[in-house]
Amino acid sequence: MVAVALLGAITHQTLATWATVGTRPSSFFGRFRSVPSARFADAVVVLYAISILLGGIIYLYFRVDIRPELERAGHWPALGFFDLKEHFAAIGFALLPAYWVCWRRPRADEPAQTRTMLTSILAFVIWWGFLTGHVVNNIRGFGA
Amino acid sequence: MTLSAAFRRFAFAFGTTFGFLYVVALAKDLALFTVFPSLGIVLAGTHHSRDVADPAMGFLAPAMYWYGWAATAALGALIVALVAASLPGRSVRNFWSGWVWVIPILSMIACVYLTLPWFRL
Numbered sequence: 001m002v003a004v005a006l007l008g009a010i011t012h013q014t015l016a017t018w019a020t021v022g023t024r025p026s027s028f029f030g031r032f033r034s035v036p037s038a039r040f041a042d043a044v045v046v047l048y049a050i051s052i053l054l055g056g057i058i059y060l061y062f063r064v065d066i067r068p069e070l071e072r073a074g075h076w077p078a079l080g081f082f083d084l085k086e087h088f089a090a091i092g093f094a095l096l097p098a099y100w101v102c103w104r105r106p107r108a109d110e111p112a113q114t115r116t117m118l119t120s121i122l123a124f125v126i127w128w129g130f131l132t133g134h135v136v137n138n139i140r141g142f143g144a
Numbered sequence: 145m146t147l148s149a150a151f152r153r154f155a156f157a158f159g160t161t162f163g164f165l166y167v168v169a170l171a172k173d174l175a176l177f178t179v180f181p182s183l184g185i186v187l188a189g190t191h192h193s194r195d196v197a198d199p200a201m202g203f204l205a206p207a208m209y210w211y212g213w214a215a216t217a218a219l220g221a222l223i224v225a226l227v228a229a230s231l232p233g234r235s236v237r238n239f240w241s242g243w244v245w246v247i248p249i250l251s252m253i254a255c256v257y258l259t260l261p262w263f264r265l
Contacts (some may be wrong), residue, residue: 060179081261090213090217098160110241111241114245117249
C-alpha cells in the first residue's frame with residue numbers, strides 16, 4: 001500500500017513537472033499540471049522513508065530465505081537487478097532533503113531544472129524498485 | 145544566516161556527497177558494519193563469511209553489506225553536510241546547484257558498472 005501510494009504521488013508529480021506550460025488545461029497533462037505539485041513533496045518524503053524502512057526489514061528475510069534459492073536456480077541477472085535496486089534506493093534516500101527543499105522552500109534564483117531532475121531521479125528509483133521487486137517476487141512462477 | 149539557508153546547504157551537500165561516497169564504499173567494500181541475519185549478529189567493519197568459516201559453509205552465514213555501505217556513505221556525507229551548513233552563505237555562492245542531480249546520476253551509472261559482473265555469470 002505504501003509503495004503504491006508512493007508510486008502514484010511521484011508519478012503524478014513527475015508528469016506534472018515535465019508537462020509543458022502550453023498544455024491545454026482540458027487535456028490529460030493539463031489536468032496534471034492544474035494540481036499543485038508541491039503538495040506531493042511531503043507525502044513523497046514520508047512514504048519513501050517508510051518504504052525504505054520496511055524494505056530494509058524485509059531485506060533481512062530476503063537474504064536468508066529467498067536469495068539462496070535464486071542463487072541455486074542461477075537467476076544471476078535478477079539478483080543483479082535487485083542489487084541495483086538497493087543501490088538506487090540508498091542514493092534516492094539521500095536526495096530526499098534536497099528534493100524537499102526544492103519543492104517546499106524554493107528560491108527565486110534557483111533553476112527549475114534542479115527540481116525537475118531531482119523529481120525525475122526519484123521517480124526512476126521508485127519505478128525501478130517497484131518493477132524489480134515484483135519481478136523477483138514472481139520469478140519462481142516464470143517458465144513454470 | 146537563516147536556518148532555512150543553512151538547511152538548504154546541508155541538504156544539497158548531503159545529497160551530492162552521499163552518491164559519491166556510496167560508490168566509493170561499494171567499490172572498495174567499505175562497510176561500516178556487516179550484518180549476519182541468520183546468526184542475528186552485527187560486526188563492526190567489513191567481514192566476509194569466507195574469512196571466518198570454510199567457503200563451502202558460507203551459505204550458512206550469509207553476510208549483508210548494504211546497510212554498512214549506506215552507513216559509511218551517510219556518515220561521510222553527514223560530516224560534509226554539517227560543514228557546508230556551518231559555512232557562511234557567500235562562501236558557497238559559486239556552488240552549482242546542478243551537482244545535486246549530476247553526481248547522483250553519475251553514481252547510479254557507476255553502480256550499474258560495478259554490478260555488471262552479475263549479468264555475465
